Amino acid sequence: MRINRRALLAALLITCLVAPHGAAASHAIRLGQERIGFAAAQAGLALGLLLIPQDQALYDGIREPLGGGGILWKGISLAGEPAVALAAAGVLALNGSEFGRDLGWALLLNGAATMALKAGVGMARPKLGLGPIFVGPTLQSEYHAFPSGHTSSAFAAATVVAEYYPDYGPWAYLAAGLVGLSRIMEEEHWPSNVVFGAGLGYLTARVALELGSNWEEE
Numbered sequence: 001m002r003i004n005r006r007a008l009l010a011a012l013l014i015t016c017l018v019a020p021h022g023a024a025a026s027h028a029i030r031l032g033q034e035r036i037g038f039a040a041a042q043a044g045l046a047l048g049l050l051l052i053p054q055d056q057a058l059y060d061g062i063r064e065p066l067g068g069g070g071i072l073w074k075g076i077s078l079a080g081e082p083a084v085a086l087a088a089a090g091v092l093a094l095n096g097s098e099f100g101r102d103l104g105w106a107l108l109l110n111g112a113a114t115m116a117l118k119a120g121v122g123m124a125r126p127k128l129g130l131g132p133i134f135v136g137p138t139l140q141s142e143y144h145a146f147p148s149g150h151t152s153s154a155f156a157a158a159t160v161v162a163e164y165y166p167d168y169g170p171w172a173y174l175a176a177g178l179v180g181l182s183r184i185m186e187e188e189h190w191p192s193n194v195v196f197g198a199g200l201g202y203l204t205a206r207v208a209l210e211l212g213s214n215w216e217e218e
Contacts, residue, residue: 037159037202037206038202038203038206040199040202041198041199041200041202041203041206042199042203043199044195044196044198044199044200044202045196045199045200045203047195047196047199048147048192048193048194048195048196048197048199049192049196051190051191051192051195052132052190052192054191055132055190055191055192056131056132056190058190058191058192059126059132059184059190059191062181062184062185062191063184063185066185068185069185069186069187070185073181073182073185073186074182074186076178076179076181076182077150077179077182077183077185077186077188079179080150080151080153080154080175080176080179080182080183081150082107082111082149082150082153085103085107085153085154085157086104086107086108086111088100088103089101089103089104089107090104092104098164098212099160099164101212102160102163102164102208102209102212103157103160103161105208105211105212106156106157106159106160106204106205106208106209107153107156107157108208109156109204109205109207109208110152110153110156110200110201110204110205110208111149111153113152113200113204114147114149114152114153114197114200115149117146117147117200118144118145118146118147118149119137119138119139119144120137121134121136121137121146122134122135122136122137122138122140122143122144123135123143123144123145123146123190123193124142124143124145125142125143125144125145125187125188125189126145126184126187126188126189126190127142127187127188128142132145132190132192145188145189145190145193146190146192146193146196147193147194147196147197147200148180148183148188148189148193148194148196148197149197150179150180150182150183150188150189150197151176151179151180151183151189151193151194151197151198151201152197152198152200152201152204153201154175154176154179154180154201155173155176155180155197155198155199155200155201155202155205156201156202156204156205156208157172157176157201157205158172158173158175158176158201159201159202159205159206159209160205160208160209163209176198176201177198180194180195180197180198181194
């Protein structure tokens with residue numbers, strides 16, 4: 001089953017531009033120095049959607065100069081496995097770490113949002129050789145390209161790291177970016193999936209951090 005790509009893109013674009021504002025208002029996320037981060041994340045969501053028509057050309061343009069996949073990219077991809085980060089967060093949280101607790105909530109919230117989009121959109125992964133097409137709602141992993149879960153998870157984790165350990169924030173975001181690139185190199189995701197995932201990861205982590213802060217105040 002094919003769905004109208006223009007209608008889907010329009011609906012997603014409207015949702016992603018409006019929903020973050022609603023979340024920010026409802027959870028009172030108004031930290032001055034993070035406004036740039038929110039703006040960049042929302043721009044990432046919009047850009048991710050706008051890149052979809054150019055995915056094939058961008059995908060080829062990224063992979064060909066770098067020689068395709070390899071053991072390095074596979075290692076980076078494995079290191080960015082969401083389950084690994086969630087397990088580490090769980091261990092830290094069980095030992096009384098507030099960082100581990102917030103990291104765990106951020107990853108869980110991000111995972112739920114990411115999987116909902118994956119199942120609802122149904123975008124073919126590059127390795128299928130079908131191009132950046134949409135088939136609609138599906139539970140088949142081969143059509144869960146949009147958005148990149150590894151990327152959204154990595155950026156959610158980086159956002160929590162930057163909150164607790166600002167000096168390590170830039171390095172955490174750099175690592176998250178490499179995880180996203182590795183998913184393109186491993187033929188799992190299109191460029192649009194990675195860009196959108198980065199924005200989604202940041203926003204879900206900020207919401208989780210704000211919720212955690214509100215719980216502490218109560």
